[in-house]
Amino acid sequence: MKKPNRAALLASLLFCCLFAYGSETNYQTEIIVEGLDNPWSLAFVSDREWLVTERSGSLRFITDGVLNPEPVVGVPEVLFAGQGGLAEVLLHPNFSENKLIYLSFAGADGDQKKLNRLVVVRGQLEGNSLVSVETIFGSEPLRKTAAHYGARIRFMADGTLLITSGDGFNYREKAQTLDNHFGKMIRINDDGSIPKDNPFLDTPGALPEIWSFGHRNPQGLVIASDGTVFENEHGPMGGDELNIVEPGKNYGWPAITYGVDYSGAIISPFTEQPGMEQPIKYWVPSIAPSSMLLYRGDMFPQWQGDLLISALVPGDVRRLEMDGQTVKSEETLWGEFGRIRHIGEAPDGSLILVTDGSEGKLVRVTAIE
Amino acid sequence: MPVTVSVIVSMLMSDLVGMSAAGAYPIIVVVFAGLLIAFIVAFLLSKWINTGRRVLYALAGGTALFAIVVLMPLAFYNLDLIAGARTLWGKLCLILGGAIAGYYFGAQLSGGHDNEEA
Numbered sequence: 227m228k229k230p231n232r233a234a235l236l237a238s239l240l241f242c243c244l245f246a247y248g249s250e251t252n253y254q255t256e257i258i259v260e261g262l263d264n265p266w267s268l269a270f271v272s273d274r275e276w277l278v279t280e281r282s283g284s285l286r287f288i289t290d291g292v293l294n295p296e297p298v299v300g301v302p303e304v305l306f307a308g309q310g311g312l313a314e315v316l317l318h319p320n321f322s323e324n325k326l327i328y329l330s331f332a333g334a335d336g337d338q339k340k341l342n343r344l345v346v347v348r349g350q351l352e353g354n355s356l357v358s359v360e361t362i363f364g365s366e367p368l369r370k371t372a373a374h375y376g377a378r379i380r381f382m383a384d385g386t387l388l389i390t391s392g393d394g395f396n397y398r399e400k401a402q403t404l405d406n407h408f409g410k411m412i413r414i415n416d417d418g419s420i421p422k423d424n425p426f427l428d429t430p431g432a433l434p435e436i437w438s439f440g441h442r443n444p445q446g447l448v449i450a451s452d453g454t455v456f457e458n459e460h461g462p463m464g465g466d467e468l469n470i471v472e473p474g475k476n477y478g479w480p481a482i483t484y485g486v487d488y489s490g491a492i493i494s495p496f497t498e499q500p501g502m503e504q505p506i507k508y509w510v511p512s513i514a515p516s517s518m519l520l521y522r523g524d525m526f527p528q529w530q531g532d533l534l535i536s537a538l539v540p541g542d543v544r545r546l547e548m549d550g551q552t553v554k555s556e557e558t559l560w561g562e563f564g565r566i567r568h569i570g571e572a573p574d575g576s577l578i579l580v581t582d583g584s585e586g587k588l589v590r591v592t593a594i595e
Numbered sequence: 596m597p598v599t600v601s602v603i604v605s606m607l608m609s610d611l612v613g614m615s616a617a618g619a620y621p622i623i624v625v626v627f628a629g630l631l632i633a634f635i636v637a638f639l640l641s642k643w644i645n646t647g648r649r650v651l652y653a654l655a656g657g658t659a660l661f662a663i664v665v666l667m668p669l670a671f672y673n674l675d676l677i678a679g680a681r682t683l684w685g686k687l688c689l690i691l692g693g694a695i696a697g698y699y700f701g702a703q704l705s706g707g708h709d710n711e712e713a
Contacts, residue, residue, distance in 0.1 A: 308672030372672035395674050396681050463619055487678055490618025491610045495602050 251528060252594040255560065255579075258291045262586035267517075268570040268578060269315045269327070271351075276572075277327070278580070278588070281311030285329070287354065288588070300349065300356035304331040305342045308372030314379045318348075318416065325350045326416075330377040330389065333364070341368035344375045344391055344407070348416070362387075362418030363435070365407035369394040374443040374460075378517070382449055386421050387414050388437065390444035390457065398480045398493075401440050404432035409479055411444065411457070411471060413437035425474030440477035440502065446518030446535060454551060458515040458535055461485035462493060466512045467505035468535070470551055478502035484510055507546070507553045514538035516582075517568040523575025525593045536566040538582060543569060563589055622677060625663060630693070633659035634700060649701035656697020660690045 264281035284297035310332030318326035349359035374392035401409025426432035446458035465485025565582035637655035
């Protein structure tokens, strides 16, 4: 047998190493805030001032990387149990003028304390206080469970608000009917009124806020500059999905799914049905996608247009290179910080990872020059 | 797509296997453990209570399933971890199943006779 040429082997190895180095993105990570109690979401008021929600019910300012020990006053009482609590914080598109912020949370019912719902409020931020708080959405009917709220909010280009509403775990079949808010995406105006062009306005028995249905627990929501709505949702055991959501469409849960129940039982024998949309990507086993970002910054120009999805299991970020509405490739990043609850893009283009749990952290990812 | 008889049978078979071995929490093991505890308590009680074994074990089996489908969710934020137990009718069926299992077990122990008849 002919002996391999050592020089050729070494040259090949060197070439591969150089190629791999050249194709990598150089970045560094730094823990900038610690001691957060179950952080869930993050909003950037300015370069210097950020807002972070803690599921236990606090909204807190971070100024120049320092966590304000005093939470914002005036945040409504939340139900902090199971997966419930204070979730999203979102600035109004005209925040610089109207100072409006939006919060989503699990709230106990006023009359029946054992029951709760997903609530969305808006209020004006005045210093470290939230004033003129008004409820603009409350999910119906009430639920007894403290799980699967969805609770992500985003503004569309036309100024309307999309809200993800989860199936409440016990109520999954209701995701297929239009007389309730379980497993739906909701579209309302910024004051809570109903837009005149919602898809089910003229459907008898349907709630007029519903924009799409057949969702499980959608927690990632991105609206691209061309109006495309990307949504990711937790599947059961397997079957996490990335969808492109369009008004009036049915995304199938639980009639079709690529997952099985946590008990090992089959939820549905079908993965596709006529009239039900397919995900553009799904994960088996689950990654537990918790939030999603469409990267637009300048710090990592090679990632512009990519979707970055934070994942709770095992805990990392999935970078999806997109070709329009198709996923070209997937890369796993930052698996060393545990469960990642949220990913945000700071005004300077750096990435902020929000880790999950009672000792939550903010980790900043910056490019190395 | 239609749910045919073959789909139903296939799902039943898949559930028997899946719920025994493939789940994140093994429901079959939970039910086995629940019945084991209940039947040990029933055995001890049978030394002191002069009632039929079949009835006693039926009560034990029903109580075990009651604990699993009614009490256990209270520790998990009211999540019904067994999907079939999400409705009252489903809970009742499972509790009845536990009682029937206990009755059968008691009957086997007493060789077809209640202890006061033995």
